[in-house]
Amino acid sequence: MRCVIARFPFELTKAGVLDAMSGVKPEEITGESVVIGRRTYPVKQVGQVITGQDRRDFTAREVVLAMTKLGFTCRELPRSTGSLRDASAALGAPAA
Secondary structure: OEEEEOOEEEEOOHHHHHHHHOOOOOOOOOOOEEEEOOEEEEHHHHHHHHHOOOHHHOOHHHHHHHHHHOOOEEEOOOOOOOOHHHHHHHOOOOOO
């Protein structure tokens, strides 16, 4: 599949992405992520590996769109359901 990431065209295939990411250790997830095989990777890490570009050169959205079109599952970082104040109250700490 042809896609454009950081204004450069790339011919990506699902098999090519799987091959490129095999043996790559996933970094800590701090934002959007993509499931490749049995591992979950940050989208910026995937973008850097498959394009060879610096992570500052492309957006997470560009990689998410490309990975979704190839059939990979992409996820957003779960939002926190509570606040620091709620956590402090549950631990018995005085409210600030």
